[in-house]
Amino acid sequence: MAVSSLLDVDNLGIFFETPRGMVPTVSGISFSVRPGERVGIVGESGCGKTVTGLSLLGLLPPQVARVSGRALFEGRNLLTMSRSQLRRLSGAGIGMIFQEPMRALDPVFTIGEQISETLRAHTDVSRREARLRSIAALAEVGIPSPERRYDDYPHILSGGMQQRVMIAMALICRPRLLIADEPTTALDVTVQAQIIDLLHRLSDERGMALLFITHDLGVVAELCTRVLILYAGQIVEDAAIESVYRAPKHPYTAALFQSMPRLSLRGKPLPVIGGRVPGFADMPGGCRFRDRCAYAQPGCVRKPELESYDDRRVRCFRACDLTLPGAV
Amino acid sequence: MRAKRMARLIGYSLLQAGPVLVVATFMVFALMQLVPGDVAIALAGENATRARVEEIRILYGLDRPILAQYGSWLWKMAQGDMSVSMLSAEPVFDSIQRRLPVTLLVVGLAMLASLAVGIPLGLTAAMHPRRLVDFVVTAFASLGIALPGFWLGMILVSIFAMSLNWFPVSGMAKMATDPWGAVWHAILPAVALAASGAAEVARQTRSALLEIQSSQYMRTLLAKGLPQSQIFWKHGLKNISVTLLTVTGLLFNRLLGGTVVIEAVFAISGMGSLVVTAATGKDYPVIQGVMLTMVVIVVAVNLVIEILYAVFDPRITTR
Amino acid sequence: MSRFQAIPGIHVCLRRLGFHLSLGYLVFLLLLAICAPWIAPHSPTLQNPSHVLLPADGTYLLGTDDLGRDVFSRLVWGAPLTLYGSLLAVLVACGIGLPLGLIAGFSGGWIDAAISRGIDTMLSFPAIVLAIGVTGMLGIGQTNSMIAVGIVFSPTIARLVRGQTLIGREALYVDAARCFGASNSRLILRHILPNAIQPVIVQATLLLAMALLAEASLSFLGLGVQPPQPGWGAMLARGYHYMEIAPSQIYAPGIAILVTALSVNTLGENLRVILDPRRRR
Numbered sequence A: 001m002a003v004s005s006l007l008d009v010d011n012l013g014i015f016f017e018t019p020r021g022m023v024p025t026v027s028g029i030s031f032s033v034r035p036g037e038r039v040g041i042v043g044e045s046g047c048g049k050t051v052t053g054l055s056l057l058g059l060l061p062p063q064v065a066r067v068s069g070r071a072l073f074e075g076r077n078l079l080t081m082s083r084s085q086l087r088r089l090s091g092a093g094i095g096m097i098f099q100e101p102m103r104a105l106d107p108v109f110t111i112g113e114q115i116s117e118t119l120r121a122h123t124d125v126s127r128r129e130a131r132l133r134s135i136a137a138l139a140e141v142g143i144p145s146p147e148r149r150y151d152d153y154p155h156i157l158s159g160g161m162q163q164r165v166m167i168a169m170a171l172i173c174r175p176r177l178l179i180a181d182e183p184t185t186a187l188d189v190t191v192q193a194q195i196i197d198l199l200h201r202l203s204d205e206r207g208m209a210l211l212f213i214t215h216d217l218g219v220v221a222e223l224c225t226r227v228l229i230l231y232a233g234q235i236v237e238d239a240a241i242e243s244v245y246r247a248p249k250h251p252y253t254a255a256l257f258q259s260m261p262r263l264s265l266r267g268k269p270l271p272v273i274g275g276r277v278p279g280f281a282d283m284p285g286g287c288r289f290r291d292r293c294a295y296a297q298p299g300c301v302r303k304p305e306l307e308s309y310d311d312r313r314v315r316c317f318r319a320c321d322l323t324l325p326g327a328v
Numbered sequence B: 001m002r003a004k005r006m007a008r009l010i011g012y013s014l015l016q017a018g019p020v021l022v023v024a025t026f027m028v029f030a031l032m033q034l035v036p037g038d039v040a041i042a043l044a045g046e047n048a049t050r051a052r053v054e055e056i057r058i059l060y061g062l063d064r065p066i067l068a069q070y071g072s073w074l075w076k077m078a079q080g081d082m083s084v085s086m087l088s089a090e091p092v093f094d095s096i097q098r099r100l101p102v103t104l105l106v107v108g109l110a111m112l113a114s115l116a117v118g119i120p121l122g123l124t125a126a127m128h129p130r131r132l133v134d135f136v137v138t139a140f141a142s143l144g145i146a147l148p149g150f151w152l153g154m155i156l157v158s159i160f161a162m163s164l165n166w167f168p169v170s171g172m173a174k175m176a177t178d179p180w181g182a183v184w185h186a187i188l189p190a191v192a193l194a195a196s197g198a199a200e201v202a203r204q205t206r207s208a209l210l211e212i213q214s215s216q217y218m219r220t221l222l223a224k225g226l227p228q229s230q231i232f233w234k235h236g237l238k239n240i241s242v243t244l245l246t247v248t249g250l251l252f253n254r255l256l257g258g259t260v261v262i263e264a265v266f267a268i269s270g271m272g273s274l275v276v277t278a279a280t281g282k283d284y285p286v287i288q289g290v291m292l293t294m295v296v297i298v299v300a301v302n303l304v305i306e307i308l309y310a311v312f313d314p315r316i317t318t319r
Numbered sequence C: 001m002s003r004f005q006a007i008p009g010i011h012v013c014l015r016r017l018g019f020h021l022s023l024g025y026l027v028f029l030l031l032l033a034i035c036a037p038w039i040a041p042h043s044p045t046l047q048n049p050s051h052v053l054l055p056a057d058g059t060y061l062l063g064t065d066d067l068g069r070d071v072f073s074r075l076v077w078g079a080p081l082t083l084y085g086s087l088l089a090v091l092v093a094c095g096i097g098l099p100l101g102l103i104a105g106f107s108g109g110w111i112d113a114a115i116s117r118g119i120d121t122m123l124s125f126p127a128i129v130l131a132i133g134v135t136g137m138l139g140i141g142q143t144n145s146m147i148a149v150g151i152v153f154s155p156t157i158a159r160l161v162r163g164q165t166l167i168g169r170e171a172l173y174v175d176a177a178r179c180f181g182a183s184n185s186r187l188i189l190r191h192i193l194p195n196a197i198q199p200v201i202v203q204a205t206l207l208l209a210m211a212l213l214a215e216a217s218l219s220f221l222g223l224g225v226q227p228p229q230p231g232w233g234a235m236l237a238r239g240y241h242y243m244e245i246a247p248s249q250i251y252a253p254g255i256a257i258l259v260t261a262l263s264v265n266t267l268g269e270n271l272r273v274i275l276d277p278r279r280r281r
């Protein structure tokens, strides 16, 4: 397993220094991504998806964030490697795209310049060559008349086009892994579908692995082969898409499916998960979901581990005896 | 396409500056309305005869509607006729022409000093947030902003001019015949003036860089694997230059005002001493002339800055 | 990584210390200003030709000036004068700026355009020059000069209030109140003004520091506090001529101005943090 995996995260923990002390935001995150595999990370807002993604490339604010654990990319630990090693890997081995493309692009440089400089930072190519390859990359992500767009500034493009630029930029050095942090959340639905298709196609064509962060289970179903469900900074379920959709094992996963809008629910109120996510500063011991869980038992005050069942991993004492409704 | 955009922007900025100038000149003109009592009596002097007052009233057109008065006043000003000083009878335009270069020399030097000291300090502080340098720079900036420039001037005089004899105590050399002497004379005043300027620049630079550093595009640049130096010198600098331009404009305005007080400390006969003497002696035409000159200069400088702004920030459009 | 840990703590502590020190100093200054008649050991204006330019000693804590007046007493008496002048300027600035900003922000259209243009234009004048010009027109003297400073500062307040009013006008609760038929003046007084007031307090505090420096400058130039009144700026102007013989005459008033302006600024910066709505839970 360890040999064949591209990314191997082991016991990742992220702490933030706050006025009220060090707060553990993400803890005990372990998962792996195989080459070319598309893995989704799903969870409610604030559960730690973004910080998990950022921590892999050392992008958390250094003044307040502390990271523990291990994250091996092609056998090298991202969390302990030197700044310059990480820099050479960022953009070349691992690409990253973000939620708001408008704010993720430097407003005072042309999009072409921003793509070429990425290429030139990692490979020894001439300006001319970089320009040509950037234009090709723009064409590949479906930007019409790329030669003309090359000299445009980000602000005159639409959100969808800006995200395509981000993708072209992240992929220009042909990384083996792309981390995409809610790349479609800020876009409208049709554009969203186009971007998903684009990522699907590029990942297939290049055999590029994808770590796709979202809170939309529907999108994950279309794009990914496996999904990690995050709750309050922990992985609660890790399974292949089909099995999780057919029969979720963690009550939280099932509840997420229940609160997804569906045609069969037309006219009825959407079920929501009652209660609130506990804060990281005052996290209850034991199972973190138990106060909101319909299947909680007295035993749930103990701390559940992420345990393997057949083809999946679940963090629930009742994973074996529960039969939960899926999405199909 | 760029050239066309620039041409449009320049035209647009000129169009924008027009109304500001009109309102500004009107404000300078309307200042006279603040003079308590009858302006004609004020202009004629307190013990003038009735006939003389009426003569003045007709001469200055004070019997006409205010907009008409403004129109002819502006027309005269535009031709360089700023009327004559009530104290010295010298044409106002001439005194301003004589004194403006001195003031601009001091302000220019102070601008250079403020930017040359303030920008590196601000950048250094922002690059080490919450560290000792940051704290020291922030503390010095707070001190500089609260420091009365004219008082600093006095202390500089007492140390560097009186005790050490490095610089002249006061006055100004003739710029035309002795330019280096003039610069020499302008150094202490410029330093006194620049202290608060440098403090303000350091503060603004620091917060601008901090904001840029916490921006999402900086994160992207890191994620792309750009070298740190390129992130700072290429992206950081171009983004911060936009803020620095704004700061420079405000700084010029501030220093042009500050020099008025500094000139008094160093007994420099520039625009400042001119307007102060005029304010004390109720020399209304001189007050108006100085204010008009200053506001025109500020608007002109802002115009240039506006245009430069558009060069650095592609988001600026004519709308 | 752990080397980062201690430093934010120090930073916060120093910041709090600065806040408390400046608050303490300002309270002290206020008491000093109120009790000046009882604290000052001598009359601030009594001239004594036989005690000219004396150095500091037990009788004259900071020495005497060129007319034999006690510098310490003048410094103490200068506090109420300086504070009066600075507060007057800020009051005038708020008195003009608040209504103008409210009107501009609330009415919109050409009224807003006209007021905004006026604000922009006034801000194009170097502040102190405009203040000197207005003082020259009104006639010199402390009250006139500080009214002038207030007029010059008013666009800052007006611009701020206009922005806040625009935000308030967009807010949901104002729409709701309007649906219930609240009158415009009621809307402004009950809903918009309370939300605009906090940034105005912060801005007014920062303006107070600037007004203090302006007061000193104008008095130094002879346009503000008139002799024989003991304003700090006026003391500097007089002391400057005898700087070599009696340095305390420029050090004491200068330090008084510096420390007061610094404290007011520190107070303002801290108020900004304390009153920041994003900070409140």
Ligand SMILES: Nc1ncnc2c1ncn2[C@@H]1O[C@H](COP(=O)(O)OP(=O)(O)OP(=O)(O)O)[C@@H](O)[C@H]1O
Residues within 6 Å of the ligand: A016, A017, A018, A025, A043, A044, A045, A046, A047, A048, A049, A050, A051, A052, A061, A064, A215
């Ligand atoms: N700089 C920071 N300082 C302190 N806490 C932080 C910081 N950044 C993030 N956090 C904490 O980390 C937690 C996880 O944040 P994160 O952005 O990863 O959530 P998310 O799952 O991406 O949510 P969303 O769907 O809203 O993007 C949040 O609860 C937040 O409080």
Ligand SMILES: [Mg+2]
Residues within 6 Å of the ligand: A049, A050, A051, A181, A182
């Ligand atoms: Mg997120």
